[in-house]
Amino acid sequence: MSSANNSKPTVLRMVMLAMMVAIGVVISPILRVEGMCPMAHLINITVSVLMGPWYSLLCAVMIGVIRMLFMGIPPLALTGAVFGAFLSGVLYRVSGGKLIFAWLGEIIGTGIIGAIVSYPVMTYLVGRTGLTWMFYVPSFIGGTLIGGAIAYVFLKALSRSHMLGQIQSALGVKVYDRKND
Template identity: 35%
Template sequence: MSVKKLSLAGVFVAVGVTCSTFSIPIGVAKVFPVQHFINVLGGMLLGPFYAVGMAFVTSLLRNFLGTGSLLAFPGSMCGALLCGLCYRYTKKMGSAVLGEVIGTGIIGALIAYPVAALFLSSTVAFYGFIIPFSLSSVTGAVIAYALLLSLCKSGLLHKMQKDVTD
């Protein structure tokens, strides 16, 4: 376990919790992209298991603070895991972004249904979480992709990845 990785994970969790109420209006929806942004950064810089840990701790803290719901757990953790695994095996930013979107927007949304039915007494349709989860994850992943692309072009992304693994 690396002190550098733990420190960066702590910073990402702090940003995720602090900025969790930030939203962007898209049509009639309000999307909350910060967790998905953090998932992509964490998945690419720290790996899938740190990213899942960060998503879990962020969701837990947000629930304790009253700014999150139980639905944050399956969405963020599935997205973080798939994002990190896709990047680990392909080394492509686009794969990480796609992993976040599929992991949160589809897999996490489908897993959220039984959580909502059992613990929140929700009567939303089985596929009812896919559109809102997908909107948020696409928005956050695209923002992360734009930042990572600029870091890559400047050479800083490679340096950051190297610094974290040393």
């Protein structure tokens, strides 16, 4: 196999990552509910399934940093995304490619872990007062349920049309048997 063929999945992954970051930055403020960012969860789960946990984590960090730098978003852009992004990809892989586990990873990672980590960050680093350690949990879980449902429907449609496996294959990612979903 030539080196040009070996680099094709890598180039496609970088292009896909760049596109998902751009989409995440653009749609996050447009399709937002106060206290929730469901489109971030849609992006996290989609990248987790298409590219894996490390790319999903990188995508979440890049979107968060861009939103913080250029849109004045507080550190919640990071604490509310990175744990779910990574855990979504991990649970998807550990489950043998079951989409529901990607969603569950996002709910646990963002809705619970990210929400709880957000409390000390916002209290001690940003100086926000009147918060409890459970303050962000309801809105973060609400956002993950909404964005996760959209991601699940989208990825399920890709799976039924056999496009999900084709995209994963083109990206050089493990393709799972979709009969289990």
